[in-house]
Amino acid sequence: MTPSLPRIAASVAVPKAALQQVFENLRGEGFSLIGPTVRDGAVVLEEIDGMDDLPQGWVDEQNPGQYRLKKTRESQYFGCSVGPQSWKRYLHPPRLGLFSVEKSNGGWVFHTPKGPPPHYAFIGVHACDLAAIAVQDRVLIGSEFRDPQYAARREHVFILAANCGHATSSCFCTSMKTGPKVTGGFDLALTELPDIFLVEIGSEAGSEMMRGIQWEAATAFDLSRAGRVTQRAEKLISRQLQTDDLPELLYENLEHAHWDEVASRCLSCANCTMVCPTCFCTTVEDSTNLQGTASDRISVADSCFNRDFSHVHGGNIRPSIKSRYRQWLTHKLASWHDQFGSSGCVGCGRCITWCPVGIEITEEVNSIRAKAVR
Amino acid sequence: MTTASPTLEVPYPADPMLPRLATIRGIKPEAYGISTFSMAFVDPDERARYRFQPGQFNMLYLPGVGEVAISVSSDPGEPETLGHTVRYAGNVTRAIGRLKPGDVLGVRGPYGSHWPAISRPGTNVVIVAGGIGLAPLRPVILSVLRHRDDYGRVLLLYGARTPADLLYTGEFDKWREGNIDLHVTVDLADENWRGQVGVVPQLFYRVRMDHKNTIVMTCGPEIMMRFVIYEALARRIPKDRIYISMERNMKCAVGFCGHCQFGPTFICKQGPVLNFAAIEPFFGREDF
Amino acid sequence: MAEQAHWFGSFLADLSPRAQEKLLALGENFQYPEGETIFHEGDPSLHLYVVKTGQVAIEVHIPSKGRRTIMTAGPGDLFSWSALVEPRIETASARATQATEAFGVKGGLLMDLCREDPEFGFELYRALAEVISSRLIATRLQLIDVFA
Numbered sequence: 172m173t174p175s176l177p178r179i180a181a182s183v184a185v186p187k188a189a190l191q192q193v194f195e196n197l198r199g200e201g202f203s204l205i206g207p208t209v210r211d212g213a214v215v216l217e218e219i220d221g222m223d224d225l226p227q228g229w230v231d232e233q234n235p236g237q238y239r240l241k242k243t244r245e246s247q248y249f250g251c252s253v254g255p256q257s258w259k260r261y262l263h264p265p266r267l268g269l270f271s272v273e274k275s276n277g278g279w280v281f282h283t284p285k286g287p288p289p290h291y292a293f294i295g296v297h298a299c300d301l302a303a304i305a306v307q308d309r310v311l312i313g314s315e316f317r318d319p320q321y322a323a324r325r326e327h328v329f330i331l332a333a334n335c336g337h338a339t340s341s342c343f344c345t346s347m348k349t350g351p352k353v354t355g356g357f358d359l360a361l362t363e364l365p366d367i368f369l370v371e372i373g374s375e376a377g378s379e380m381m382r383g384i385q386w387e388a389a390t391a392f393d394l395s396r397a398g399r400v401t402q403r404a405e406k407l408i409s410r411q412l413q414t415d416d417l418p419e420l421l422y423e424n425l426e427h428a429h430w431d432e433v434a435s436r437c438l439s440c441a442n443c444t445m446v447c448p449t450c451f452c453t454t455v456e457d458s459t460n461l462q463g464t465a466s467d468r469i470s471v472a473d474s475c476f477n478r479d480f481s482h483v484h485g486g487n488i489r490p491s492i493k494s495r496y497r498q499w500l501t502h503k504l505a506s507w508h509d510q511f512g513s514s515g516c517v518g519c520g521r522c523i524t525w526c527p528v529g530i531e532i533t534e535e536v537n538s539i540r541a542k543a544v545r
Numbered sequence: 546m547t548t549a550s551p552t553l554e555v556p557y558p559a560d561p562m563l564p565r566l567a568t569i570r571g572i573k574p575e576a577y578g579i580s581t582f583s584m585a586f587v588d589p590d591e592r593a594r595y596r597f598q599p600g601q602f603n604m605l606y607l608p609g610v611g612e613v614a615i616s617v618s619s620d621p622g623e624p625e626t627l628g629h630t631v632r633y634a635g636n637v638t639r640a641i642g643r644l645k646p647g648d649v650l651g652v653r654g655p656y657g658s659h660w661p662a663i664s665r666p667g668t669n670v671v672i673v674a675g676g677i678g679l680a681p682l683r684p685v686i687l688s689v690l691r692h693r694d695d696y697g698r699v700l701l702l703y704g705a706r707t708p709a710d711l712l713y714t715g716e717f718d719k720w721r722e723g724n725i726d727l728h729v730t731v732d733l734a735d736e737n738w739r740g741q742v743g744v745v746p747q748l749f750y751r752v753r754m755d756h757k758n759t760i761v762m763t764c765g766p767e768i769m770m771r772f773v774i775y776e777a778l779a780r781r782i783p784k785d786r787i788y789i790s791m792e793r794n795m796k797c798a799v800g801f802c803g804h805c806q807f808g809p810t811f812i813c814k815q816g817p818v819l820n821f822a823a824i825e826p827f828f829g830r831e832d833f
Numbered sequence: 834m835a836e837q838a839h840w841f842g843s844f845l846a847d848l849s850p851r852a853q854e855k856l857l858a859l860g861e862n863f864q865y866p867e868g869e870t871i872f873h874e875g876d877p878s879l880h881l882y883v884v885k886t887g888q889v890a891i892e893v894h895i896p897s898k899g900r901r902t903i904m905t906a907g908p909g910d911l912f913s914w915s916a917l918v919e920p921r922i923e924t925a926s927a928r929a930t931q932a933t934e935a936f937g938v939k940g941g942l943l944m945d946l947c948r949e950d951p952e953f954g955f956e957l958y959r960a961l962a963e964v965i966s967s968r969l970i971a972t973r974l975q976l977i978d979v980f981a
Contacts, residue, residue, distance in 0.1 A: 270562070272608040272609075272651075279651075310801070316799035316800055454796050491832055498806075501808075506806070732979075734901065742902045750910065772970070
């Protein structure tokens with residue numbers, strides 16, 4: 172008997188191996204699977220073929236300026252927290268052709284990117300990253316202007332979220348109210364138990380991808396076991412960020428002595444902006460062929476830590492590392508509220524892990540708060 | 546925390562980064578290293594449809610070279626031909642400087658906020674400009690001249706580094722004849738200059754202004770605007786009746802690249818024209 | 834007083850009516866046709882001047898470059914205070930670049946009055962300090978070369 176499809180909002184239990192069938196279904200619909208895989212000592216997000224590519228048995232340890240992967244004897248597929256990459260790599264690529272220009276018959280012809288946008292299926296999206304996608308949505312398609320390439324990729328993306336059962340010392344999604352449990356914005360959301368995946372159906376597309384799978388309605392016991400998985404993650408989270416006095420705390424302390432202290436450690440290397448799943452800044456590059464008859468314009472990822480980011484004729488508005496660090500932090504935790512109606516931070520902790528000198532965003536805010544001007 | 550006049554409808558919603566073709570109609574040298582480029586869209590529909598408000602800007606594009614944000618400096622009542630006063634400062638502006646009438650370039654816009662529309666009849670207007678800062682204010686002057694009876698006293702305080710740097714000097718007589726009280730100064734005189742010598746904020750001492758029912762609009766180097774604001778406040782002009790036009794690095798003009806941020810303000814969206822009361826906590830802050 | 838108010842600028846307007854009256858009583862009006870030099874750099878400074886109408890260029894002589902105008906004074910502007918400050922020598926030249934009427938007070942008379950009437954003296958020097966401060970700030974802006 173062919174199993175019918177589970178309805179939206181249902182929670183179903185499936186054997187672990189069934190995930191491979193979901194992958195096949197997705198590929199059958201023309202999706203490229205992008206998921207976590209181990210490479211060069213980290214969990215990166217790349218095109219995967221199947222469950223074998225997932226970081227089964229791997230667990231990560233993250234601390235300020237430190238990232239380690241450890242192989243365990245567990246069999247969890249999604250036992251790692253977030254790696255250095257985030258889904259913006261695929262939705263808002265670091266290099267993207269905007270248009271090209273061809274000079275012909277004394278005039279110009281503009282060519283915009285042709286062809287259908289990529290259809291990505293994101294596998295294993297954690298709650299913080301799901302929130303980050305929503306944050307970038309507000310910037311790129313939810314404001315006055317709409318980025319058409321981001322919109323096209325976003326429209327066709329399939330999200331298979333994964334609830335966290337593990338957390339590292341860098342995580343603070345609980346403070347930012349973005350996790351560890353996934354609450355919406357997904358097509359399928361799974362919670363990994365030792366024997367099964369508990370799958371929550373989030374949309375019709377998600378339901379469709381369950382075709383050909385032997386599923387059963389989740390029992391109360393399954394649901395309570397799943398609840399304990401996310402509770403375990405929550406208990407592992409030790410890092411806190413007090414947010415009730417943001418953004419005012421930062422707006423009122425723009426000349427706080429602590430900015431100089433952070434500046435003495437910050438290398439302005441821009442790692443934090445590269446790994447941050449919500450940082451969206453870009454620059455443009457123009458290139459031309461030797462004859463000058465054809466040229467390209469591409470969008471390239473940029474960072475407010477780059478010295479020329481704030482260049483106007485005559486010099487840079489933010490010549491000091493202090494001014495650039497202040498810009499990044501106040502944008503992320505203060506101005507973002509005025510611009511987009513939410514915090515820019517989702518508490519994923521990447522900026523803490525991947526800062527070469529171990530600057531912790533949560534500690535910097537605490538230091539400012541400790542001797543704040545009121 | 547956000548500011549100023551609301552932006553107009555979004556130009557080119559389908560693909561905000563794609564320029565439109567325009568042809569250079571004329572080039573007028575204004576001062577040393579500065580010329581005004583008049584241009585018109587190639588497509589007749591675009592030419593007929595385009596409108597801008599004083600203070601807004603376009604992105605001017607040369608393939609393979611880049612794009613630059615330039616305020617529109619021509620008459621908003623005649624939007625079929627657009628004037629952009631360009632100072633040759635970097636790669637893109639210098640490449641624009643090599644264009645000739647008949648050449649084609651990319652234009653997209655208009656973007657940004659505009660100088661406040663005066664709603665109350667008889668409002669006194671004080672325009673204070675420094676150097677090329679007069680360019681985004683010229684559309685205001687032309688609009689005022691067109692409807693002069695709608696306004697009370699209109700003062701124009703203008704200065705540049707040297708006499709050779711003054712813009713639009715050929716129009717000063719016409720502006721005076723239109724009942725605009727024009728005062729001009731230079732920072733550094735040459736042997737032939739018979740006019741005032743001193744910085745632009747000092748021009749406030751040449752005039753008297755009523756602090757009631759008066760709007761101040763200023764554009765120029767940020768330091769100049771800071772001191773203009775001091776002088777305006779000393780004459781009891783309310784903070785929320787002072788408007789400035791700010792400049793920051795722009796790569797997109799549509800709020801995606803993040804470069805033009807000034808605190809919570811995107812200079813390309815909530816600016817470049819900003820109400821001083823709204824940005825007072827940030828204006829003048831070092832390295833902000 | 835409304836008659837003279839237009840040229841008071843901020844210097845005279847800062848004084849109390851009593852002090853204004855005393856100052857005005859001490860001085861006289863001078864007329865300078867366009868082009869006339871009012872005083873030369875290095876001259877003993879005898880008068881405090883305020884422009885009533887016209888324009889006065891403050892100039893400095895640079896060997897081989899001639900006279901350079903460093904600022905102009907208009908109606909209401911004080912343009913010589915060296916009479917009140919030792920060594921009481923003009924530090925720049927002043928030339929009328931338009932037909933100019935200026936109000937001038939002898940430095941010696943002013944100093945005597947300040948000694949007799951310390952209250953007046955205090956007010957005068959306070960108003961003077963504000964003018965000099967404002968002029969210094971303006972000069973700084975010229976120095977910074979904001980348009981460069």
